[in-house]
Amino acid sequence: MSHTAADILVETLMEWGVDTVFGLPGDGINGIIEAFRKRQDKVRFIHVRHEESAAFMACAYAKYTGKLGVCVATSGPGGIHLLNGLYDAKLDGAAVLAITGHVFHDLIDTHTQQDVDLDKLFADVSIYNTRVMGASHVRNVTELACRKALYHRGVAHLNFPVDLQDQSSNGHSKRNVPNHVSAVDAHGARLPTEGDLKRAAEILNDGKRIVILAGAGALHATDELICVAEKLNAPIVKALLGKAAVPDDSPYTTGGVGLLGTKPSQEAIEDCDTLLMAGTSFPYIEFYPKPDQARAIQIDIDPARIGVRYPVEVGIAADCQKTLQMLLPKLKGNKHKDFLKRAQKSMEKWEELMEERGSRMDIPMKPQVVARELGKRLSRNAIVSGDSGTITSWFARHIPAKRGQKYSLSGNLATMANGLPYTIAAQVAYPERECIGFVGDGGFAMLMAEFSTAVKYKLPIKIVVVNNNSLGQIKWEQMVFLGNPEYVCDVTPIDFAAFARACGGTGFTITDPKDCGRILDQALATRGPVIIDAIVDPHEPPMPPKVTVDQAVKFAEALARGTPNRKKIALTVAADRVRELV
Ligand SMILES: Cc1ncc(C[n+]2csc(CCOP(=O)(O)OP(=O)(O)O)c2C)c(N)n1
Numbered sequence: 001m002s003h004t005a006a007d008i009l010v011e012t013l014m015e016w017g018v019d020t021v022f023g024l025p026g027d028g029i030n031g032i033i034e035a036f037r038k039r040q041d042k043v044r045f046i047h048v049r050h051e052e053s054a055a056f057m058a059c060a061y062a063k064y065t066g067k068l069g070v071c072v073a074t075s076g077p078g079g080i081h082l083l084n085g086l087y088d089a090k091l092d093g094a095a096v097l098a099i100t101g102h103v104f105h106d107l108i109d110t111h112t113q114q115d116v117d118l119d120k121l122f123a124d125v126s127i128y129n130t131r132v133m134g135a136s137h138v139r140n141v142t143e144l145a146c147r148k149a150l151y152h153r154g155v156a157h158l159n160f161p162v163d164l165q166d167q168s169s170n171g172h173s174k175r176n177v178p179n180h181v182s183a184v185d186a187h188g189a190r191l192p193t194e195g196d197l198k199r200a201a202e203i204l205n206d207g208k209r210i211v212i213l214a215g216a217g218a219l220h221a222t223d224e225l226i227c228v229a230e231k232l233n234a235p236i237v238k239a240l241l242g243k244a245a246v247p248d249d250s251p252y253t254t255g256g257v258g259l260l261g262t263k264p265s266q267e268a269i270e271d272c273d274t275l276l277m278a279g280t281s282f283p284y285i286e287f288y289p290k291p292d293q294a295r296a297i298q299i300d301i302d303p304a305r306i307g308v309r310y311p312v313e314v315g316i317a318a319d320c321q322k323t324l325q326m327l328l329p330k331l332k333g334n335k336h337k338d339f340l341k342r343a344q345k346s347m348e349k350w351e352e353l354m355e356e357r358g359s360r361m362d363i364p365m366k367p368q369v370v371a372r373e374l375g376k377r378l379s380r381n382a383i384v385s386g387d388s389g390t391i392t393s394w395f396a397r398h399i400p401a402k403r404g405q406k407y408s409l410s411g412n413l414a415t416m417a418n419g420l421p422y423t424i425a426a427q428v429a430y431p432e433r434e435c436i437g438f439v440g441d442g443g444f445a446m447l448m449a450e451f452s453t454a455v456k457y458k459l460p461i462k463i464v465v466v467n468n469n470s471l472g473q474i475k476w477e478q479m480v481f482l483g484n485p486e487y488v489c490d491v492t493p494i495d496f497a498a499f500a501r502a503c504g505g506t507g508f509t510i511t512d513p514k515d516c517g518r519i520l521d522q523a524l525a526t527r528g529p530v531i532i533d534a535i536v537d538p539h540e541p542p543m544p545p546k547v548t549v550d551q552a553v554k555f556a557e558a559l560a561r562g563t564p565n566r567k568k569i570a571l572t573v574a575a576d577r578v579r580e581l582v
């Protein structure tokens with residue numbers, strides 16, 4: 001059996017510990033698919049229904065495991081389909097390698113079929129991006145692609161002309177002497193400097209009302225965050241990607257921040273005099289303290305992320321966990337306890353409000369009820385993947401993170417449709433854990449064929465579709481932010497439970513909140529892949545933590561200008577406490 005360029009590609013991936021790839025075949029990658037086929041006992045090829053899913057899966061696999069996520073797509077359209085998932089990885093800093101095909105090398109750029117220069121197309125999304133020039137090139141570039149993706153936490157891309165995939169491995173150029181590259185892992189200490197630590201400690205020791213803002217970079221620093229919060233009497237507010245950084249039953253967290261966050265978090269931010277940013281560059285600048293309000297310190301593994309959101313005085317380019325550990329003995333302890341106490345009091349009220357919103361027995365069912373009932377039932381180490389929409393608000397606020405669970409979604413790209421592929425990737429990575437998708441009907445419908453991938457691989461995922469037959473988030477944005485009547489947001493209903501059965505899985509439908517807990521229990525206990533179609537009130541608004549007067553006025557305008565169903569919407573919002581609107 002001859003040893004081909006594609007064999008070298010797959011063997012190099014194996015050297016880097018890759019044992020799972022996500023993809024879909026095509027005639028632009030036949031050589032690569034053959035190399036995977038020959039090694040199917042060593043590398044699992046998860047065969048998807050849409051390449052966009054493969055890219056989302058690679059991204060989620062990287063996020064949930066910390067390992068390299070790999071996706072494979074054919075030339076032209078296959079590669080083009082990857083793009084949205086690759087941007088998700090780029091924007092959330094996930095280590096992903098994309099492998100694509102190209103046409104025969106001597107027909108590139110001659111108007112031949114599928115003649116798309118994916119390396120040019122991917123120039124913006126990738127941090128490493130190259131076209132393979134022949135068998136002797138493969139090992140060098142594959143090593144580097146893996147290394148760059150992992151250590152720069154981004155997308156690397158290898159574009160491989162189809163005929164070169166079958167090229168035999170003989171014949172290096174005279175400068176490329178074989179066996180001069182290495183797959184050795186190298187991490188570096190990622191430690192703070194003594195000077196930076198000292199300056200950070202000085203600022204923190206001077207603070208009275210200190211807030212810790214924790215993000216994805218602090219997910220592995222739970223104990224350290226809590227210890228620092230305890231010493232500084234500082235509430236921890238969480239960016240959405242940092243949802244699992246501190247469990248929501250900790251007295252030190254006020255939950256999320258931003259549009260989907262909590263009122264206590266926003267109050268703490270508005271009133272703080274010192275800000276410690278731990279592993280986050282949470283994008284919404286308007287939710288940070290005012291520039292001259294707080295003295296600030298930022299810890300981020302990536303030095304280029306320092307100071308992009310807030311005029312920090314000290315930037316520490318290092319690992320969050322190690323930095324917090326080294327910072328702790330330098331902290332004197334903050335004697336001013338009122339600030340934290342106020343945040344905790346406010347949090348009690350917020351919890352009551354969430355409890356009330358999540359336990360209403362109205363029909364149509366309120367989406368918060370579904371989230372709250374699900375949250376109560378999740379196992380200690382569940383992995384929960386969200387999607388974009390009003391669904392994100394319920395995910396953020398009504399499903400409390402417990403210690404040991406993992407949560408993710410498309411944070412910075414905020415794309416729809418990632419939820420199902422993320423859940424599949426989580427289950428592929430952790431066959432023993434409970435893997436849940438919490439998605440909207442619009443986002444789910446975009447890539448729903450992937451449910452059959454879960455059936456194919458017998459992945460016991462549980463997908464909760466919060467079904468309002470609407471692109472709900474946009475409906476509310478049109479009304480509340482713009483004052484426009486809703487337009488092109490309602491969608492034609494789909495019976496997702498019937499769809500689950502059509503794919504060979506199990507489907508449940510929930511319409512009455514009284515049945516919600518019972519049906520969820522049943523669904524979570526069902527073997528194999530399950531869809532729970534939860535039919536909810538399309539008129540339930542995702543409230544910001546504090547509603548501004550401008551938003552209330554815009555909303556009134558939208559209703560006055562003829563939003564369909566305006567009576568029902570007005571009644572729903574009124575019942576949802578108009579007091580928040582004024
Ligand atoms: C790929 C993509 N297209 C469009 C959007 C804009 N968008 C954000 S949320 C949303 C509606 C999502 O609808 P659904 O999944 O049903 O969730 P809901 O808001 O109804 O809870 C839309 C269209 C987006 N973020 N991503």
Ligand SMILES: [Mg+2]
Nearest residue numbers: 440441470472
């Ligand atoms: Mg919807």
